[in-house]
Amino acid sequence: MTQPRSKQRSVPHMEGPTFLSYSPDGAKIVTGGLEGLIKIHSTSDPSAEPKLLDQDFGMINEVKFLENSILVGCEDGAISKLNSKTLQFEEFFCRTNLPVRQLLSYSSLFTAIMSDDLNIKLVSNTDASIGSLEVAKKNVIALTACKKEKIFGLDSDGNLIIWNTKDLKQATYPIIQTLPKIGQSGTRLDSGDICRIDCSPKGDIVALPDNDRQVLIIDTQNYTTLKILPKELRPYSVVKFSPNGKYLATVTKTPDLKIYKCDDWSIIKEIQLDYEIVDLSWNPKSNQLGFTDWEGGLSTVDDVIDISEELISPIANITLDEISPNGDLKDEDNKMDFDNDIDIDNDLDNISLNDDGISLNSELDRSPSPQPEDGHYQIKSSFVPGSFVSTPTNQSILHFNTQGYIRLSNQEPSTISVNYFDTTTNQNVNLTNRSNYNIGYLNEYGFLLVKTEYAENDPSSIYFQTTTLVGDQIKWNLNFDSKVNIVGCCLTQLGPLIITDDCRLHWFSKSGQELLIQTSHHQNFVSCASKDEKIFLLYADNYQYKFVVLEAFNQEHIKTLVPLTDVAIPVTDNVEWIGLSDEGLPMMFTSDGSFLVYHQDAQSQPGFWYPVLDIPYNKKIPFHYPIGGSLGQVYLVSVDRQDNWILSPSIIQETWSIPLVILQTKDKESAGYDSELVEKRIIIDLLKSLPTLNFDQDQLLQETLLDHDKLLIKYIYHTAKTNQPDVKTLDLCKNLTKPEDIQNVIKLVRSLQNAGLVQKLENYLEEYEDNLIQARVNSNGKRIGEFNNGGNISKYSR
Template identity: 20%
Template structure:
């Protein structure tokens, strides 16, 4: 039977949209004029008209009983299909509405508009409204999954925001980046997520004019429908059973695909205008669509006769990698929504013959290991076949091959860099700015943006070398790329300012050598390589040092002025993994401060980031969320790692309601600067996240709970003072090391006595707290007085006055004696 095309002028020329009711009995269209048209399926009669006070309608979604319509004036209105009249205004937006999606039960309507937030309003009670505000730009499309528990939000920033809407407060599950194109809200091209009917995957148009499927379990890309359009996709829809796909393009094309093989079945060449919305009839071989000219087309017998078997098959699985093709004949295996096979009559028959335990549900147990090769063994808890619960099975007839044992080596990484997410990744994130790159297949495009745009101007460039590492500071930007068949590994430096015409330089590494990590300071460039070399250059390309690192393979590096810190894999620990070791040296003076010292990481933790603080002290951040700083590192053999913040003990996490982690950025102004990652994310993604900062808090004791702060405020205050004392003493030691070992400025030298006073002030407060507790705490109070660092006697005099105020006469006498002995030099630091 030939396809019969039925075109109807539904509205005034312009953008027109449609929606079928779930039972397929009615089809509703909206457009520029102030009327809504309701077509009866299978009838040639004129449609019913719902006259409305609004016009320029931009979205419609239907249930069997009512429809929800959005317009350019920002109004979202509910109309009854039983009376063909207005029911109520659900919600108003200050800017044009762009899309509306109804949950499968019709209880909730998600509204996308030119505002930055998405509204989710209850269709029965308009006072119940939720807001989604994680987007940084307006939203173009919204779509519920088949269960109504997940909402996909397609934003104009090129990202898909996945929200869980099953709870009272919606939660952001995932940002899917690099999939959909960046579009304006009024563009004819689409970026709408279309959920597959089996619920395991969704698909969306890409910037390369493909229709890409993505698994919802791990957010990984699966099969793609490619080559059907010469321009951007404007609309798409799965058939009700998921076996077929219809897509339309801005190039006035309409394509029909087979889902299982992604085969293009037919391209319809009778399209006169751009199709903006496509809907399959729920039960019949009919496809309807509207275009940008106010027209509705109802294509009966849309699927060719020789392909109708696909449409008549049971629910088919989403096209996923590594899965067998689905059957579409009458013997097709039935699938439930979650993708698991439903039992058939054949299964029941086999159970009667063989017993219910003869065949496992996943079809593995029926395999008989008749030759003892071991291929039918149960997988153990490590996912490997062989031992079960620690008991080795009998050896097979075939001799097993045993691989040589190898230690677990820490992989190399570039601090501040993120992995690819879609087609984008950050190459560098710090307090100066950020560098990010976009994969354009044949080349990359690199963008460098600064926080201080008055000092520096943003720039971007086309990158034919596909740089995979970058550093950024106030002096310049540094890049490196991996070797390829066209070029060796390259290091490229671009200064921000220069007084000569030649502004940048690059150097090529020897053949076969790759950059594994690199760092940029105010005076030098450092790169560790796959050959085990540490290469040091001046800012203008002069090679200063080349030496082989003792601990290999190299892991990462960091620099501050003339100081270079390198990290590599060292001796193997008892757990079979290598212990990381670090070396710090001054490349200008050719002095080694620390040589292959062990990096303080607990068992099972990984190194996440290495950097210097703004005052020049080495810092590390591990996978347990602990930030550490290196004390006394300028003296060989004296360095020790001090934990200055355990992010798991932050007050914002003590309630247990927040699930978040932290991406380290810098240590500056005695604070930890980071990016907060929510929803189980491990890396920051686009749009550019905001920086947060936290005050240091050394883990001297278990953090106080809310109940403790309420019931025993004095004890909590005491613990806070003790932590503050340890923290101030650490800062004093760090600044004292700086002054004693470098050409310190006057401001740095003045900071030493200032920090001494801060330490003594905290000790004085602790002493007062002990005096308040009673005479029995006098020995601890005297110990606190002895810890005071002031040599003028003023702080000890103040301590004696505090003791006198609380009438601790004996304590006051001992403090006075301590002050006298200190003044005459009878008490030294060791005795104290």
């Protein structure tokens, strides 16, 4: 094997998600990320230039700073080992066949390696011997470990898995407990995000961010939910216990950083950060927190807790000669804790017993933990109108169509009521009350209720009913006897479509007859929507969303799958909702507040997602959420977040337009501009969709952006000169991003003696510059980074 290639850069600067790790003495921080570069920062001087290693590791997914080495886990499956003193490449620590997702050095002896498959390796830091954790049934998407012989993992179905690593010399480490559905299935990793869980140093508590913007605190001694941290406006991204286990740091996508005191779960510090955080870590030797963001930045915060109490718990340096032949560790009295599973020194310090005297480390099955008394349930879901999930916090969901509104509500946790509101008569009609369904879909063809978990010989796994208020109604139950779980569903003019977690699409007729089963596009299904014969399917592949629009005119038509197309949105943005307009145009709403419409014509292949409307996704209560749309309009509902996402029964219609630059024009010169601009946009969007750019690609992007703006200015002048409608010139001008370019346009238009258009452009420029100034003020306000009760933030040099 060859070592990573050398790479010269004049300006050390990282872009994209970046990860960090403190050195054991707390004096240094290592960072690495999307760009493939490793930097070493000094915690004593944040303004100092970091040490930049001259190797290019490719896309870095994890870094770990050990006592004598630094481990670098990469997208290509390689884990490189660097000397922490000389910072030179030593060897490939290990190599996997799939991208490394997480490196977990849970002791000074072993490192756990998590990839995209079911196998998790344990590699000795001393002799490179390899063991593995007992294989879980589903992919493990997050991993954490304590110093008390346990590793905790969260799988893609939301199960919390616990492995016993007491014997450090085993080939396979057994699963001792699986807590079913402790977290919501389809965790955020499947939609392009990094899911991070954490446990306390003793392993008695696990913090688990769920899909309902909460953090579950799990007691691993009796397997119950100890606490649910308050729901936030946006999901949690990282949680991290302090080295002594007395504090928990949490970061949301807002991004807000909060420090909780674990004895009473009170918030002792709070700060609003600049950028969305990727990774978070405590300095092992001080009360400092370090964090990295999606822009490649590194920051630290000092004085996050009161250090009148000792932050650091004493951690003994374990050496190989302190390990007994069977892997046990010597105790304080220099005796082994166990001899043939008997606690020979009777101190019980490494064994936990329940009230009946039974070891909690045994492999006995235990019943699921009871639900908390405060009414919160552990299985949560994000809010997706049209496609719904039944939870006590999603008590009411509204769906809009041309005939009226359909609302689903579950006044009791296991019962769903479907109501149809006829706008012509202003009457509510209750259609059905069904129990034990937790996923479904609504549109003009009817409603579909589904049980997501496989239950053998369940005669009512799927329920379908039309919503026609006059004429015959169709109702049927279906025994979906397939040993798989349902992850999505929608309704087409053919009938129901069911998506299962074995990458299959199940097509049914309206009468309940199975029409076709076919392999789907990708295993990471995110969401779906349908309108008439069109079906919009969204998938995720690491940091990239992919989508496809199928047409289901008849049974023959659905037999051919269309290839997936990338969704070119920033990796920092998440899709919150998808739908199809009344005309069948794919629509999308993202967590950054962008409402996008997919437009494709003969000249724009493969087509573009155009941001046609900005919907503020902030702390405003209530705020507007999209539930549909038509060509030129978006249907919004008013949502009160503080009232469990109850929707107001009123539709707000916002207007929008696809930028005129892509519309067909009458004169040949305009058509030529249209064609050239589309070509430039294709190049720009393709380059921006790449996870990382090399020097040549970056240069091409900058040149293409410049050519695009020059071409656009010429096109704007052409439209003004040929007396085309002022609105077209103004709309084209809104595609310019630099105030100086807009000023040049105004000078050109002024020479044409069109005073009315000049005034409109000047008004737009004034508004545009005001928005830029306000954005800078807001940004600077956040960059100050002051806690509500003290603390300072340090920005590290890039």
